[in-house]
Amino acid sequence: MEEKVKNIIFRIKRFDGEKSYWSDFVVPAQKGMTVLEGLFYIKATYDGSLSFRASCRMGICGSCAVKINYKPKLACETQILHLNSSKIKIEPLDNFKVLKDLITEFEGFFAKHETVRPYLIRRDDNYAEPVELIQKPKELHAYYDFTLCIKCGACVSVCPAASTREDYLGPAAMVAAYRFNADSRDEGKDFRLAAICSDGGVWRCHFAAECSEVCPKNIEPAKAIQKLRFQSAIYAIKKALKGW
Amino acid sequence: MRIRNDILIVGAGLAGMRAAIAAAETSRQLSIAVLAKTYPIRCHSVCAEGGTAAVLREGDSFDLHAWDTIKGSDFLADQDAVEFFVKEMPKEILRLDNWGCPWSRTEDGKIAQRAFGGHSFDRTVFAADRTGFHEVHTLYERMVSYPNITRFDEYFMTSLVIENGEVKGLTAIDLRNGELVLFEAKAIIMATGGAGRLYGFTTYSHQVTGDGLAVAYRAGVPLKDMEFFQFHPTGLIPSGILMTEACRGEGGYLKNRDGERFMQKYAPEKMELAPRDLVSRSMWTEIIEGRGLESPYGPYIALDLTHLGEERINERLPLIRDAAIKFAGVDPVEEPIPVRPVAHYTMGGIHANIDCETPVKGLYAAGEAACISIHGANRLGSNSTAECLVFGRVAGEKAAEYALRKSYYPSVKAFDEEEKRIASLFREKGDESAYQIKTELNETMDKNLWIFRDESGLMEAVRKIRELKERYDNISVEDKSKTFNTDLTFAIEVGYMLDLAEVVALGALKRKESRGAHYRTDYPRRDDDNWLKHTLAYYTEDGPKFDYLPVTITKWQPVERKY
Numbered sequence: 001m002e003e004k005v006k007n008i009i010f011r012i013k014r015f016d017g018e019k020s021y022w023s024d025f026v027v028p029a030q031k032g033m034t035v036l037e038g039l040f041y042i043k044a045t046y047d048g049s050l051s052f053r054a055s056c057r058m059g060i061c062g063s064c065a066v067k068i069n070y071k072p073k074l075a076c077e078t079q080i081l082h083l084n085s086s087k088i089k090i091e092p093l094d095n096f097k098v099l100k101d102l103i104t105e106f107e108g109f110f111a112k113h114e115t116v117r118p119y120l121i122r123r124d125d126n127y128a129e130p131v132e133l134i135q136k137p138k139e140l141h142a143y144y145d146f147t148l149c150i151k152c153g154a155c156v157s158v159c160p161a162a163s164t165r166e167d168y169l170g171p172a173a174m175v176a177a178y179r180f181n182a183d184s185r186d187e188g189k190d191f192r193l194a195a196i197c198s199d200g201g202v203w204r205c206h207f208a209a210e211c212s213e214v215c216p217k218n219i220e221p222a223k224a225i226q227k228l229r230f231q232s233a234i235y236a237i238k239k240a241l242k243g244w
Numbered sequence: 245m246r247i248r249n250d251i252l253i254v255g256a257g258l259a260g261m262r263a264a265i266a267a268a269e270t271s272r273q274l275s276i277a278v279l280a281k282t283y284p285i286r287c288h289s290v291c292a293e294g295g296t297a298a299v300l301r302e303g304d305s306f307d308l309h310a311w312d313t314i315k316g317s318d319f320l321a322d323q324d325a326v327e328f329f330v331k332e333m334p335k336e337i338l339r340l341d342n343w344g345c346p347w348s349r350t351e352d353g354k355i356a357q358r359a360f361g362g363h364s365f366d367r368t369v370f371a372a373d374r375t376g377f378h379e380v381h382t383l384y385e386r387m388v389s390y391p392n393i394t395r396f397d398e399y400f401m402t403s404l405v406i407e408n409g410e411v412k413g414l415t416a417i418d419l420r421n422g423e424l425v426l427f428e429a430k431a432i433i434m435a436t437g438g439a440g441r442l443y444g445f446t447t448y449s450h451q452v453t454g455d456g457l458a459v460a461y462r463a464g465v466p467l468k469d470m471e472f473f474q475f476h477p478t479g480l481i482p483s484g485i486l487m488t489e490a491c492r493g494e495g496g497y498l499k500n501r502d503g504e505r506f507m508q509k510y511a512p513e514k515m516e517l518a519p520r521d522l523v524s525r526s527m528w529t530e531i532i533e534g535r536g537l538e539s540p541y542g543p544y545i546a547l548d549l550t551h552l553g554e555e556r557i558n559e560r561l562p563l564i565r566d567a568a569i570k571f572a573g574v575d576p577v578e579e580p581i582p583v584r585p586v587a588h589y590t591m592g593g594i595h596a597n598i599d600c601e602t603p604v605k606g607l608y609a610a611g612e613a614a615c616i617s618i619h620g621a622n623r624l625g626s627n628s629t630a631e632c633l634v635f636g637r638v639a640g641e642k643a644a645e646y647a648l649r650k651s652y653y654p655s656v657k658a659f660d661e662e663e664k665r666i667a668s669l670f671r672e673k674g675d676e677s678a679y680q681i682k683t684e685l686n687e688t689m690d691k692n693l694w695i696f697r698d699e700s701g702l703m704e705a706v707r708k709i710r711e712l713k714e715r716y717d718n719i720s721v722e723d724k725s726k727t728f729n730t731d732l733t734f735a736i737e738v739g740y741m742l743d744l745a746e747v748v749a750l751g752a753l754k755r756k757e758s759r760g761a762h763y764r765t766d767y768p769r770r771d772d773d774n775w776l777k778h779t780l781a782y783y784t785e786d787g788p789k790f791d792y793l794p795v796t797i798t799k800w801q802p803v804e805r806k807y
Contacts, residue, residue, distance in 0.1 A: 017727050032482060032571070044679035048731035049723035053286075056449040058485045058567055060377055061286045077570050099420065100728040106283065110397075119385040120344030127269050130338035134353035140346060147346050147378065151285055176385075183344060 005030050008080055010038055012050065013091040015098045023047070029080040035088065036064055036075040039102075052102040059216060062150035065157070066102050067091040072154035074216045093157035109153055112169045116177040116195050121188025133185050143182035146224055148217045149175050155211035155221050167200035171211040171221030174202065178224035181231060193228075193235040202228050245425045249277040249394070250647040251640075252429035254401055254414070254456055256280035257287035258376070258632035259611025259639070260435035261383040262336075266640025267647075268390040274644055279396040279416060279427065281451060281733070284384050288437050288449040289632065292376025293488035293563060295358060295368035296633070297626040298333040304365040306330045311800060313627060316362040316519045317620025318760035318770065319802035320469070320778070320795060325598045326618045327798060329634050336633035337369050345382040346371050348560075358560075359493040362519035362624040362807075369626075373488050373563045376629055399425065400733050401455055402666055404432070404463040404607075405656050411606040412654040414459070415662045417733070422726030424666055426659045430650045431606045431643035434460055435636065438590030438612040439744050441737075443693075444686030446587040447479055447486040456613045458740030460594050461747070465602050466780040466791070468615035470592035470744070471751035474623055474761050475695050477523040479586025482541035483571050487564055487583055489625040491547055492516040494560050498527065499546040499580065500535040514807040521622040521761045522807060524585035528695045531584070539582055546580035553577075585695060589628060591619045591761065592748075595780060600639035606646060606654075610639035617778065620795075621760020670735055674718035678735040681712050681719065685738075685745055688712075693749060698766045702753040709745045710787075716742055747781045747788050754790060755779065772802050 008029045014021050025046050027038040036054055043050045053063040057076040064075040069089050080088065096104035155171035156162050162170045177192045196202045202225060209222040251267050253260045256278050267276050280287065299309050309330040314321050341347055341355060348356045348370050360368040371378040387393055399416040402424070406412065413428040436456025440448030461467050477498070478487040492498070498516050500506045510526040511518035518526075527545045530536060536543030549557060549564075554577045557565050561576070568574045568581050593615035600608040600616070611632040618631060692705035716739060723731035757771035758764050776795055781788040 016725060032573075043731075043734075044677075044683075048679070048721065048734075049725065049729075051723075051728045051730045053282075055282055055286045055451050056288065056291050057483070058291065059570070060290050060374070060563070061282075061288075061449065063282065063286045100725070103728050110283065114388045117389075119389050120342070122342065125342065127339070130335060130342045132338055132355060133341055135347075135349055136353040137349050137351065139353070140349055144346055147381070148374075150377075180344065183346075185342075185344065 006081065008038070009087045010042060011087055011089045012101070014101050017100065027080070031081060033080050034076055035068055035078045035080055035090070038080055039075060051100045060150060062152035065093055065152035065154045065216070067093060067157070072157045072214050074152060077216065093153050095157050095159065095162045096153060104153070106153065109151070109156060109170070109172070112173045113151065113176055116169065116173050117188060117192050118176040118180060120180060120183065120186050121191060122185065123187055135184055139184040142184070143179050145219060146175050146179035146182065148219055150217060152216060154214045154216060158210040158214050160206050160208050160210070161204045165200065165204060168204045169200050171225065174228055175219060175221050175224045178228050181228070189231070190235065193232055196228055197232050197236060202232050245423060246428060247277070247425060248428045248653060250274040250429065251276045251431045251433065251643050252414070252427050253278045253433045253435060254280070255287070255435035255437060255611070255613065256284035256395070257289035257435065257437055257611065258379055258383065258629060259613070259636035260433070261380070261387050262633050262636025263433050263435055263610055263640035263643070264387055264393050265383065265390065266637040267644040268393050270641050270644035271648060272392055274392060274647055276393045277396055277427065277429070278393060279399045279401070281398060281400045281419070281455070283397045284395070285380055287380060288452050289629070290377040290380045291447065291449060291486060292379070292629050293373045293486055294360060294490035294493065295370035295375045295626045296337065296379070296629040297360065297363060297367050297624070298337045298369055298630065299330060299367060300334055300337065300355065300357065300369070304367050308365060309367060312363050313618060313624055314620070314800050315805060316622055316624040318622055318805060319772070319776065320620030320759060321618050322616065322796040323798040323800060324796050325616050328598055329618050329631065332634045333630050336630070336637070340379060340382050343382050343386045345378050348372055358490060359517060360625045361489050361492065361517045361523065363626070368493065370490065373490055373561045379629060400736070401459055402736065403662050404459045406463045406604055406607070409605055410654065411604050412656050415659055417666065419728050419733070422729055424659070424663050426656060428654055428656055430647040430653060431608065433608040433610060433639045433643050434594055434613050435609070435611045435639070436613045438593070439741065440587055440590060442685065442741050442745050442748065443587035443689045445479065445484045445584070445690055447476060447484055448587070453737040453741055454744045455737065455740055457594060458743050460602070461743060461781070461783045464783060465604055465607065466595045466782050467747055468592055468595040468778050468780055469617060470747045470781060471755055471779060472591035472621050472761050473587060473693070473748065474520055474589035474591060475524040475585040476520055476588035477527055477585050478547050478583040480568065480572050481539065481544050481582050481584050484586045485567055485571055486588070487547060487568070487581055488561070489520070491549055491561060491564060494556065495552055497548045498523070499548050500530045501537045502535065506530050506535070511807040518807040519622055519624060524695055525763060527585050537582070544582040544584050547583045548580040549576040550579065589623055591615070591617070591621065591623055599642050600635055601642065608639040608643050610635045621762060669732065670719055670721040672720070674720045676715045676718040678719045678738045681716055682738050682741070685709070685712055685741060689745060693752060696763055696765050697752055698764060699753065702749060705749040706746070706753060709742060709749055713742050713746070750788055751779045751781060751790070776802065
């Protein structure tokens with residue numbers, strides 16, 4: 001049962017710290033071979049200097065999101081032959097500063113994630129003597145889908161608000177905020193909403209919903225943002241009443 | 245550049261992050277640094293799927309969990325460490341609950357548990373089949389809430405500085421600019437994971453190249469029990485992606501080409517839920533004897549979940565379904581998943597005691613990088629994430645206590661030499677390729693250090709590894725740039741792996757018995773008279789020097805292991 005091999009051209013956008021350019025490589029692809037395997041093949045065979053991030057190769061670590069034929073995708077779970085084209089164009093994610101070849105700057109992305117206080121907040125937090133909290137399956141399902149974010153950056157790369165405003169928190173951070181706000185064990189909603197209502201927060205979203213379109217984990221950041229807007233509105237009214 | 249901290253943790257997976265949190269909880273005054281070659285949530289721990297073992301409910305007991313673990317280990321585990329470990333586990337599950345981990349739940353909202361191989365009680369706590377992923381994210385999220393923890397993401401460790409039996413610091417390349425940085429610390433915790441990429445067919449992430457093990461080994465710290473590598477029964481073909489043991493815990497079957505549930509021949513009582521060493525050997529026997537199924541990627545065994553039904557698969561095994569469809573074009577709801585045993589876990593590691601202390605003052609080890617040893621010759625499923633939590637905490641606390649006691653900072657006089665060494669690495673134009681050497685190393689490991697081993701294969705492996713080490717001196721690194729020079733770091737990783745492979749192969753050659761995952765066809769019996777002992781390997785210029793250490797037995801004398 002010999003598998004058919006097809007020669008595919010990988011056209012890769014490169015950056016060496018000073019200039020950008022394109023490199024073409026021929027990758028002999030067969031059924032099942034992924035774009036990530038193609039990149040490793042190129043690195044081992046033609047050009048050791050080709051740089052990209054990769055780790056788990058099973059779509060769970062979020063390292064290898066790149067633009068493949070103009071769409072952000074995880075290289076590890078994209079099969080070459082499924083793209084149905086003899087030429088594959090690979091570029092770094094948009095809306096991220098390119099450091100080298102396909103590697104982009106993620107510092108800002110993670111810093112924004114931290115600003116929404118993406119952790120469970122409880123008044124009775126007791127490190128030494130933790131107790132089992134009760135959470136019904138229904139309560140778990142209320143937020144579970146939003147825990148699946150692998151922070152690959154695909155959503156931010158297509159976000160029109162992120163492309164025009166550098167301080168916009170972006171869809172991934174919003175998902176994290178909503179995930180905790182919707183967790184029945186959490187008591188820190190107001191802290192998060194304070195960050196979410198800031199200038200770079202939830203009201204900057206244009207509702208293009210591109211983020212939901214491209215998410216490799218089928219999370220709907222746009223839905224999380226919509227729900228956060230509702231929470232934010234109530235929070236703002238509550239705050240106004242308190243101040244009044 | 246020099247950076248100084250009280251505690252430096254290398255590796256930001258489950259063990260490393262748990263250690264950081266424990267150290268920060270011990271004292272808010274300590275400066276704690278977490279250094280890793282990837283961002284924390286890109287670590288290999290996210291690939292853990294099935295669950296984490298803990299005694300939580302009536303009917304289970306610490307003694308039962310300890311006994312299962314010790315029997316699973318083929319009696320090579322240190323029993324004092326196992327007894328400590330099982331008692332500490334329940335609190336770790338509850339802490340993660342309190343920190344937001346989305347544990348799967350029973351109808352009444354309690355933390356749910358499932359069956360797992362080698363455990364005689366349903367004690368595996370889980371978050372669907374993405375347990376490691378959720379644990380990592382929960383620890384990461386908790387970790388960012390401590391102001392005295394600083395992260396050094398994307399730093400690649402090159403050496404450990406030990407002087408007069410005391411740890412002083414380490415050197416690492418800042419991948420962003422290529423600069424070599426000296427990190428000085430009172431205490432260092434190695435939590436860098438295993439060494440699974442020694443193998444070609446493996447569940448491991450690409451970056452698991454045993455850096456911490458190799459760097460410690462080269463600095464004189466002994467490695468323990470490295471010949472014991474775990475082969476997980478169910479790796480998806482051809483990629484090797486893990487198909488969790490929870491597939492069988494939830495009721496899945498293993499079948500050969502005749503549709504027979506062949507485990508009834510090998511483990512009539514536990515069937516598919518026998519320990520991994522036994523199941524993998526049984527599957528390999530079926531394949532060798534011609535009862536595997538055929539595919540373009542070689543023979544395989546069928547992992548059949550079809551009788552579980554779509555609803556249960558979606559609820560309990562969503563990642564498995566998704567991965568099988570994406571990577572093998574097979575929907576487990578409709579047809580069996582093609583699998584084969586796959587290199588999965590490094591039982592051995594940096595020699596450490598129950599307090600995570602290594603023989604070097606101030607140097608600690610935790611998680612898969614350490615060998616404490618609670619897994620002995622064969623780890624039970626769902627005990628590895630558990631180990632990371634318990635011993636990550638212990639390492640963090642012990643390192644914190646040590647750092648608080650120590651009044652002065654260690655001072656490394658100069659690191660010019662390491663700077664020169666790194667700068668000169670592979671600058672001469674040799675005609676060997678690190679990529680080719682890695683490929684040949686993987687082939688050797690997959691062939692001669694696989695599930696069944698014998699003297700001639702092991703000698704062939706030792707010869708080949710030594711040949712590769714010689715050729716390695718002649719490699720060149722094409723990329724001369726400073727920013728993200730992954731060509732250079734790949735070459736360094738291959739050097740690490742060659743040193744470790746030599747230890748694995750020689751340790752396996754010397755151990756003339758079969759125990760747990762180490763099976764010698766020429767010595768098919770366990771030999772407690774001569775081999776109920778741990779292997780220690782010390783670095784020398786001419787290859788490893790071996791020594792042995794007795795196993796700690798508390799309550800359970802070795803008996804015949806039947807399932």
